[in-house]
Amino acid sequence: MIQKLKLANLPTRIIKAERLSQEWGVNLYIKRDDQTGSEISGNKIRKLEYLLKEAVDKNYDTIITTGGIQSNHCRATAAAATMLGMKSELLLRVNEPPKTEGNFFLDKLFGAGINFCTPDEYRESRDEIMRSMADKLDNKGRKCYVIPEGASNALGSLGYYSAMEEIAAQEKEMGVKFDVVVVAVGSGGTYSGLCTANKELNLNKRVIGFAVCDDREYFTARIDKINREAAEIMNLRSEMNPSDIEINDKYVGVGYAISRPEELDFIAKVSSAEALVLDPVYTGKAMFGLYNEIKEGNVPRGSNVLFIHTGGLFGLFPKQDQFEF
Numbered sequence: 001m002i003q004k005l006k007l008a009n010l011p012t013r014i015i016k017a018e019r020l021s022q023e024w025g026v027n028l029y030i031k032r033d034d035q036t037g038s039e040i041s042g043n044k045i046r047k048l049e050y051l052l053k054e055a056v057d058k059n060y061d062t063i064i065t066t067g068g069i070q071s072n073h074c075r076a077t078a079a080a081a082t083m084l085g086m087k088s089e090l091l092l093r094v095n096e097p098p099k100t101e102g103n104f105f106l107d108k109l110f111g112a113g114i115n116f117c118t119p120d121e122y123r124e125s126r127d128e129i130m131r132s133m134a135d136k137l138d139n140k141g142r143k144c145y146v147i148p149e150g151a152s153n154a155l156g157s158l159g160y161y162s163a164m165e166e167i168a169a170q171e172k173e174m175g176v177k178f179d180v181v182v183v184a185v186g187s188g189g190t191y192s193g194l195c196t197a198n199k200e201l202n203l204n205k206r207v208i209g210f211a212v213c214d215d216r217e218y219f220t221a222r223i224d225k226i227n228r229e230a231a232e233i234m235n236l237r238s239e240m241n242p243s244d245i246e247i248n249d250k251y252v253g254v255g256y257a258i259s260r261p262e263e264l265d266f267i268a269k270v271s272s273a274e275a276l277v278l279d280p281v282y283t284g285k286a287m288f289g290l291y292n293e294i295k296e297g298n299v300p301r302g303s304n305v306l307f308i309h310t311g312g313l314f315g316l317f318p319k320q321d322q323f324e325f
Contacts, residue, residue: 002158002234004049005056007080008036011166014174014306019273024294025301029178030276031167034283034311039079039106042072042311043190046159047151048080054155056084060145064134066091066117066126068257070281070315073150073187075103078112089113089137089144091130093122102318150187152222154229160193161200161230167306168203178205178306180299184286185209185219185247186256190310192226195245199238200231208293210286211249213256219247251289257281257315263288264323267316279312280319 012035017028033043040048055063063081067074067090074090081088090112098104107114117129126149134144147156164181171177181198185191191209198205211219220242227240253260259280267284271277278284287307293299 002050002155003053004158005053007040007049007052007083008045010036010046011170012036014167014170017274017276020270023273024291026294026299027302027304029176029304029306031306031308033163034309034313036311039110040076040083041313042076043160043308044073044076044151044311045080046163047156047189048077048147048159050155050158051145051147051151052080052084055086055145058145060086060143062087062089062137062142062144063147064089064091064130064144065147065151066093066122066130066149068093069098070103070257070318072103072282072312072315074112075106075110075314077147077151078107078110081112082110087111087113087142089115089133091115091117091126091133093117093119095119099318102316103314106314148187150189152187152189152192152226154226154233157189157192157196157226157230158234160190161197161234162193163308164194164197164201164203168201176304179303180206180208180305181308182208182210182286182290182305183308184212184282184310186212186282188219188223188226190308191219191245191247192223192230194308195223196227196230196236196238196240199240199244200236207246208290209245209247210289211247211252212282212285213252214249215252216247216249219249220245223247248289248293251285251292253285259284259319259322261324264319266291268323268325276309277313277316278309279315281315282310282312
């Protein structure tokens with residue numbers, strides 16, 4: 001059995017969104033993975049528990065990873081590294097000199113080393129840049145462990161394989177069977193873990209991933225690769241196929257971390273209905289997509305739907321001036 005650290009507050013609870021359920025015509029439940037912790041809040045820490053266990057066991061002292069300027073993953077990585085007595089180095093994608101706010105402010109607060117790259121560099125060579133960063137630090141006597149974007153690789157995906165096992169146990173406790181599981185998809189690792197567990201454990205759920213960047217073809221290929229690698233390291237019996245993966249790319253909008261007025265209005269409406277705060281990058285777009293798919297009849301009325309809230313609260317504050325009240 002592959003080991004992990006215990007950093008997150010688990011299991012996270014599942015609540016029913018009563019007013020949205022009544023309005024939308026489905027039984028909408030929320031898995032509160034936004035409450036995995038405070039500094040480490042969100043979905044990334046489930047994946048990091050596996051990756052950082054390997055780093056600790058192999059005596060690495062510095063963690064390197066990458067993401068956007070308001071990356072939840074980078075913030076959670078910096079926080080977790082500090083908790084473990086490690087250093088962290090972040091490669092952050094920027095278009096212009098950033099304001100010190102939200103997740104970026106916390107990155108600095110946790111003592112992370114900050115390194116910037118352009119969007120083109122990020123898209124074309126982020127892994128090579130991180131490797132170069134690691135080589136330079138290794139030459140200075142550090143021992144660097146590189147974590148990919150979103151902690152989305154085979155080992156990291158085990159965090160959401162375990163989360164699906166957790167969900168199955170909670171179904172029994174609650175006396176509810178979820179027909180549909182919904183999650184935002186930004187790098188693929190969270191969806192991969194849910195998908196592989198769904199198949200291996202014969203849970204027979206429809207697992208829908210709402211893309212927040214890129215398209216269905218890109219994510220299907222990426223997730224299929226992670227699925228196959230995870231199946232190999234876990235010795236799973238099931239054969240993973242692209243047909244197991246359902247990605248909806250209709251609600252990417254104008255691009256990653258860019259919000260349309262209708263998306264922000266939707267976030268405000270959900271907040272005022274349930275005191276459930278979504279973020280503009282991931283959960284806001286995914287829930288907006290779910291709402292519209294229900295309206296269009298692509299998610300049947302009366303279904304038991306579990307929406308996994310993957311966090312992102314800190315990334316909401318840099319957008320506050322874009323809301324209209």
